[in-house]
Each structure stands twice: as C-alpha cells, then as structure tokens.
Amino acid sequence: MASLLIKNARSIVTMDADKTVYPGGSLYAEGQEIKAIGVHIPYETADTVIDASGKIVYPGLINTHHHLYQTFTRNIPWAQDCELFDWLLTLYDIWRHMRPEDVYLSALTGLGELLKTGCTTASDHFYCFPDGISGELIDEEIRAAAELGIRFFPTRGSMNLGRSQGGLPPDEVTQSIDVILKDTQRVIETYHDDSRFAMVRVGVAPCSPFSVSEDLLRESAHLARSYGVRLHTHLAETKDEEQFCLEKLGMRPLEYMEKTGWVGSDVWFAHGIYFNKGEISRMGACGCGVAHCPSSNMKLSSGVFPLRDMMEAGVKVGLGVDGSASNDASNLLGEARQAYLLHKLMSGSRGPSAAESLWLGTVGSSRVLGWDDAIGSLEAGKAADLFMIDSRKLEYAGALFDDTALPVVTGISQNVDMTVVGGKIVVRDGRLVGIDEERIAAAAQAAASRMVQVAARHTGVSYMKHRSRS
Missing domain, CATH: 3.20.20.140 (Metal-dependent hydrolases)
Incomplete structure (x- = not known):
C-alpha cells in the first residue's frame, strides 16, 4: 500500500467541523486514507514525499x-x-x-x-x-x-x-x-x-x-x-x-x-x-x-x-x-x-x-452526494483528496491574510498547482499527470467541429452566427 507525506505546508485548511487550519501542517496517508494530519505528526518519510513549503492545502x-x-x-x-x-x-x-x-x-x-x-x-x-x-x-x-x-x-x-x-x-x-x-x-x-x-x-x-x-x-x-x-x-x-x-x-x-x-x-x-x-x-x-x-x-x-x-x-x-x-x-x-x-x-x-x-x-x-463519511474535509480516516495552491505566486501577493478565503476571493485564473485523489498525484505543476493535454485538446476540438458541421448540414443553421435580436 503506497504512502504519501505532505510536509511543511504554509497551512492546511481542513474544513472539518471546527474549521481547523494547521499553519506549518503536515499530512500522512496510506493508500487512499489519511492516517495523520496536524503540525507535529509521527511520520518523517513515505513512498512519496512532497515538500509543500509556501503551499496551501485544501480538501478536494x-x-x-x-x-x-x-x-x-x-x-x-x-x-x-x-x-x-x-x-x-x-x-x-x-x-x-x-x-x-x-x-x-x-x-x-x-x-x-x-x-x-x-x-x-x-x-x-x-x-x-x-x-x-x-x-x-x-x-x-x-x-x-x-x-x-x-x-x-x-x-x-x-x-x-x-x-x-x-x-x-x-x-x-x-x-x-x-x-x-x-x-x-x-x-x-x-x-x-x-x-x-x-x-x-x-x-x-x-x-x-x-x-x-x-x-x-x-x-x-x-x-x-x-x-x-x-x-x-x-x-x-x-x-x-x-x-x-x-x-x-x-x-x-x-x-x-x-x-x-x-x-x-x-x-x-x-x-x-x-x-x-x-x-x-x-x-x-x-x-x-x-x-x-x-x-x-x-x-x-x-x-x-x-x-x-x-x-x-x-x-x-x-x-x-x-x-x-x-x-x-x-x-x-x-x-x-x-x-x-x-x-x-x-x-x-x-x-x-x-x-x-x-x-x-x-x-x-x-x-x-451522501459521501460525507469519506470525502469533503481533510481528517484522519477520510480520503486523501486535496488540492494545493502556491501562495508565492504574483496573483496572491497582498492577499495572504486569510488562507481559507484566498482561492475564493482572489483572481479569475484558478488552475491549481497540485491535485491529489486517493493519495495519488493527478495534477502536478498545473498539468495533468500521464495525459498529453495538447493531443487531447486537438482531438477534442476536431470532434466538436465535426459535430457542429454535421448538424449544420442537417438543419441549415449557421451555428457560427449569432441569432438576430429583432
């Protein structure tokens, strides 16, 4: 069972019942499950170790x-x-x-x-x-x-x-x-x-x-x-x-x-x-x-x-x-x-x-979704589903006074730095892991264009034009 350790976070925003935030917090998970979370946890190593210095960790x-x-x-x-x-x-x-x-x-x-x-x-x-x-x-x-x-x-x-x-x-x-x-x-x-x-x-x-x-x-x-x-x-x-x-x-x-x-x-x-x-x-x-x-x-x-x-x-x-x-x-x-x-x-x-x-x-x-026994907050016993943002980015400068509110009140560009699902990293440095994003984007746009073109031939509607407001 693979293990994950996230350490030295700027803060971990848990969204637990007490709305606990751990400045300088760490999180340890085995398999999908969080085993420990807090400032001083008894884990120093894992199969995957993430130094989260400067990062804020949130529940997925x-x-x-x-x-x-x-x-x-x-x-x-x-x-x-x-x-x-x-x-x-x-x-x-x-x-x-x-x-x-x-x-x-x-x-x-x-x-x-x-x-x-x-x-x-x-x-x-x-x-x-x-x-x-x-x-x-x-x-x-x-x-x-x-x-x-x-x-x-x-x-x-x-x-x-x-x-x-x-x-x-x-x-x-x-x-x-x-x-x-x-x-x-x-x-x-x-x-x-x-x-x-x-x-x-x-x-x-x-x-x-x-x-x-x-x-x-x-x-x-x-x-x-x-x-x-x-x-x-x-x-x-x-x-x-x-x-x-x-x-x-x-x-x-x-x-x-x-x-x-x-x-x-x-x-x-x-x-x-x-x-x-x-x-x-x-x-x-x-x-x-x-x-x-x-x-x-x-x-x-x-x-x-x-x-x-x-x-x-x-x-x-x-x-x-x-x-x-x-x-x-x-x-x-x-x-x-x-x-x-x-x-x-x-x-x-x-x-x-x-x-x-x-x-x-x-x-x-x-x-x-009836799934609050496993997801929605970061707590021991729940799934290691989370995302991180880097507080050192330009778009957060001058705003680092409330880490819980930060991603909601600041900015429109909201890609995150890392996403973890069930203890596995699926987004790293803002990019999907193991997925060729450019290839998928090109294939997706080609498929979308085909659907619209076929529909236009069947209906006679020019979908690339705006409707008349008259």
Whole structure:
C-alpha cells in the first residue's frame, strides 16, 4: 500500500467541523486514507514525499452536477443568448450527432479541467442517447475518469418524452422505458461501488419533468432504491418549467416529485431556483439535496437560487458546474467564487462568506452526494483528496491574510498547482499527470467541429452566427 507525506505546508485548511487550519501542517496517508494530519505528526518519510513549503492545502472540491458531453458545444454563437428551452432545442440538433468517441473525449476534457481547478470528485448527468448510436455511452465517461484518476459519480440519465408525446426533446434523442431501465440496471451492476473509498458510484437520473413520463419517474425510483443507489434530476430551474408542470400535469414541480416518489434523503435536484418557502421547508424535513449551479443560472437567465433560505431550512446544498455549454467552463473553484459574489450582490450580509462558499463546494457537496463519511474535509480516516495552491505566486501577493478565503476571493485564473485523489498525484505543476493535454485538446476540438458541421448540414443553421435580436 503506497504512502504519501505532505510536509511543511504554509497551512492546511481542513474544513472539518471546527474549521481547523494547521499553519506549518503536515499530512500522512496510506493508500487512499489519511492516517495523520496536524503540525507535529509521527511520520518523517513515505513512498512519496512532497515538500509543500509556501503551499496551501485544501480538501478536494466536489462537483454535484455536470453534463460532460456538452463540453463540445461551448461558445456556440447561435446558442449564446438563449434561455433554457430555446437553448436546449438548439443544441439537441448538435448533440444528436455525437459518437462514443466524442463522449470519451468530452469527458477527458471536462474532467481534466475539473482536476486542474481543484475538483477531486465529479458527478455527471448523462441523458442524451441518439438513435443509431451505442447505448453504452456512459461507459465512455467512466473510462475517461479512470484514465485521469478522478473520483467519479456518473448518473444514468434518460428521456422518453419526445416532441411527438408533448415533451421538449426531439424523439431522436429519447429511448423507451424498457431500454432505459435495462441499461440503467446494467450500469449499476457493472460499475457501482458502495465502499467508502470507491472510485465509481452510480446514480439514477431521469432528465426533467418536461422530458420524461410519470411511469419512467416511478420505475426509475423503484429501480434505484432496489439497488440502494441515489436519485437525481433537474427541478425548478426556470419559470418555463414551472408553467409546463402546471399546464401539463396540473401541479407544481415539487408536488409532481412527491407524487412519483422522488423525495427523500437519497434524492438531490439540480438548480432548485423556483421553490416556495413551504416547499423548501418540506425538502429540508425529508433530507433532499440541491446542486447549486450559479454560472449556468446566470448565463441562461434562469434566476437566483435561494441559498440562505435553503440552508436555514436544512436542505443539503452543494455546488455544481452544470453542463459546460451553459457555463463554458468546468471550473468548480470558479463556481465557489461565483456563488460568493452572486449572493453578496443579491443578499448582502445574508450572502455566504468566502469560507462558506468553499464549504459548499467541499463538505456541502459531499453531503448532497451522501459521501460525507469519506470525502469533503481533510481528517484522519477520510480520503486523501486535496488540492494545493502556491501562495508565492504574483496573483496572491497582498492577499495572504486569510488562507481559507484566498482561492475564493482572489483572481479569475484558478488552475491549481497540485491535485491529489486517493493519495495519488493527478495534477502536478498545473498539468495533468500521464495525459498529453495538447493531443487531447486537438482531438477534442476536431470532434466538436465535426459535430457542429454535421448538424449544420442537417438543419441549415449557421451555428457560427449569432441569432438576430429583432
């Protein structure tokens, strides 16, 4: 079992229950597990020794919501100024042309960017399965995660309510209930690991109220609970979704989830902007979690998440990047900063401190994923998942007065110096270990260009132009 010693750090920010910070601290791990942490620990050597002089050590960030396949539709001019429903309708016509290799490359790209910005655990919601393409697309993401060394929580998404049945997505990217449930069962049985230091856990994730049927929601919940895995879906993201539910279903989004069995301590929703006070109280009482995605919510003009109301009601809240195409980045440290600034703007003194924003992306996110026994903070007995920044860099000069707040309040360029997952170095000197970044970047851009070009031939849309505002 390999061992790791990090010594002489400027400080170790633990995010434990006491918010302990160890100036001049050290950390020792065997295998994936932290065995000792503090200023004076009884370890002087290990298989890998890192002199962290000048470095600040933080718990690895945890991403609770993403769509990695959307990495290849970032910065598309035709979709840049759309709100959610029009944005989806535009991009479905591109996504329907993705191949298994595109899914693999987009996952390498998105997960690699997450690792380089301090994220050590990432959840992903994969729900788009084009006609005529292998249904085993989520396997490509899992393959990419294993190569990078990131802790991964893919959720097998689904859509079965196409336009011909009154839903939003084109029929060409939906599947039948039988196909969905059979493959979801396969993914769980093949990949899910419920051990504390698992590298892959699996969830069940029908896409949204406007793209799945009531039967699929019920059957998916039953399947997930029969295997003891978690449930995830989009909910209360926009006013359009709320109106859809009221008109088509005769009830508000959360009422629909309650009716179909989609509430409880094993459920987390993405976005959660348009819950009222009573709904927030019910969510807190039953233990639901929410992935807060501030950049995506701002870009798509969706609204502002009621962060303080959620936290005061006991709702579990973590941070998510959301799809790269509604964010244009896979930067969870950036999301912590966005959450900090957005809620300062909207809520003043009720907004989170920088330390609270970091807590959301670490401990808060671990609770949303039901994984707080192993990740989210740096403590003996937990996983050696962490990142480091070098406090001696120019961008931190004049700011070294609060190490906990530092990465949230300073700067926009947020690549970290080192990322460690399960005691293994996966980013060193700001670069992915064992990955040819330039080769992957070139292959990824070529695949993205092909998808857009094929879509343009099929639709006649010039995706490189901005829509007319007339």
